[in-house]
Amino acid sequence: MKKLLTAVVAASLSAAAVAHDMVPGKTQEQPVLLQGGTLNTVTNGVMTDTDLLFENGKITAIGANLSVPENARVIDVSGKQVYPGIVALDTTLGLIELAAVRATNDMSEVGDITPEVSGHTAYNPDSEVIPTVRHNGITHAEIVPQRNLIAGRSSLLQTDGWTFEDAAEALNVGVHVNWPRVGISTSWWERRSPEEQRKANAEDLKKLKAAFIDAKAYYDAKQANELNGTDVRWEAMTGLFDGTSKLFVHAHDKRQMEQAIELASEWGFELVLVGARDAWRIADKLAAQDISVVYGEPYGLPTRHDEAYDQAYATPAALAAAGVDFAIAYSTGFWDIRNLAFAAGNAVAYGLDKEQALAAITLKPAEVMGVADKIGSLEVGKNASLFVSDGDVMDQLGQKVQLMFIDGAEVDLNNRHNQLYQKYRQKP
Incomplete structure (x- = not known):
């Protein structure tokens, strides 16, 4: 009982410690x-x-x-x-505060198939991180559930608001899938044999395809008024079949993306590739099939030994040259998305047109989220x-x-970082 009480008190204190004191702007x-x-x-x-x-x-x-x-x-x-x-895509803003404190981490739900999960439900508008990212121009962020095979649905929220309801720009825009691995990991922490990895990859792909089959059967039954009850999992995926929702596939490897393109074409889904480190390798195909890309690796080391040192930096320019419709993001970021504008600037240094770079963090993300008529x-x-x-x-x-x-509401640009700066600059 004493340990339980201590844990409850600690959790309460940590929750209080990460609540910022900036008041949301008043209506114009x-x-x-x-x-x-x-x-x-x-x-x-x-x-x-x-x-x-x-x-x-x-x-x-x-x-x-x-x-x-x-x-x-x-x-x-x-x-x-x-x-x-600036519109930041593929973020966990408001879902996690301190990576080392489990009580502040609401990025994922239990299970492999959880399309019913909505990112905005767990969003914490009082996160100390939020004021620090809007200080660099970010007015909107897409909140995305993480990790699971079908992780859930994302929503676009304003970075100023009392609750997710009054911060909502667009809710439940699309279903997010973390595409199964296709390669073999040789990392030191991987304990499975190559054969065990291949088997696991195949099982995950089979499970994913089965989920779409079940969701389509549910959708067809609903259209025919033959449902015996509501299944919240498949209910959350009905928008994929009637065209009101998008399929966001998180994938980096060329082979993963090609599999995702094949599946989306088979089902007639509107596909958005997220992360897409290898997008430059299939840029012509992406452009020809009018597939949107949320490029989430604007910084980083080369993936392969024979790649150029600057491949991550030069990829936006390569996508633009091929005619790919793309946005730039900081995949799965929260505090680091404050550097999103700088990532776009870095892409300019490696060949991307400056106007295209600005569009990649403003208008293009708005188009992906279906709100380009508003922001x-x-x-x-x-x-x-x-x-x-x-x-x-x-x-x-x-x-x-x-x-x-x-x-039209003026936003308080003060934040925890600035408060600490103002405090310690007075130290003798």
């Missing part, structure tokens, strides 16, 4: 006019010395020398950069989810985010 109450900034619109190029007006959470006007509405808040942003909010670019009619930086947001040394608005 007056027009806001950003005057004289450099607008990185994404869809209409870069506009210098241009004004942007937003009211009731929507961008209502863009142009030079806009008239000032009555009761408007006017902010001089001359010499500064204005961007649409991802600076356009009249879209949500006022944007930020102002004192320099190029993709430059580690030059960027400095000074203002952020999500749906």
